[in-house]
Amino acid sequence: MTQPREPRLEIEYCTQCRWLLRAAWTAQELLTTFTTDLGEVALVPGVGGVFEVRLGDQTLWSRKAEGGFPELAHLKRLVRDRIAPGRSLGHSDGHKSGESAPGLAESDG
Numbered sequence: 001m002t003q004p005r006e007p008r009l010e011i012e013y014c015t016q017c018r019w020l021l022r023a024a025w026t027a028q029e030l031l032t033t034f035t036t037d038l039g040e041v042a043l044v045p046g047v048g049g050v051f052e053v054r055l056g057d058q059t060l061w062s063r064k065a066e067g068g069f070p071e072l073a074h075l076k077r078l079v080r081d082r083i084a085p086g087r088s089l090g091h092s093d094g095h096k097s098g099e100s101a102p103g104l105a106e107s108d109g
Contacts, residue, residue, distance in 0.1 A: 005039030007083050010054045012044040019051055022069070026053070033076055033092075037084045055082055 009030065013023035020043070027041045046052075051063035053075060060078045061070045070078075073092040080087055 007038060007055060008040045008042065009038055009079065010042045010044050010052075012046045012050050012052045012054070014047055014050050015045045016047050017049060020045075022051070026070075026072070026075070029072055030076065030079060033089070034079060034083065037087075038079075053078075055079065058082070 009027075011023045011027055013019040023043050027043060031038060031041055049064065051061075051069060052059055053061040053070065059065075060082075061075060063069060073089075076089055076092045080089055
């Protein structure tokens with residue numbers, strides 16, 4: 001078995017709530033933005049309404065703690081600040097975009 005590549009980002013999502021597509025979309029967006037800065041992005045099945053984004057042992061976003069899903073631009077800034085401080089994210093740096101996953105409802109599970 002190969003060793004995980006660093007930095008390793010995990011997105012744990014609720015299978016009961018059917019949030020796989022949301023998790024996969026989030027992973028795709030982060031991998032597109034941080035093409036060479038992230039070593040690995042893992043999708044981790046969970047239950048009980050979980051949607052958490054972790055970088056190593058640090059939780060960057062928890063749906064239960066924050067009361068919803070992360071705005072993508074905000075999540076990109078959280079990741080950037082830890083793996084590539086000082087890097088510009090272009091339009092994601094300047095304002096709240098109100099970005100949401102296409103076709104995905106903000107269900108509470």
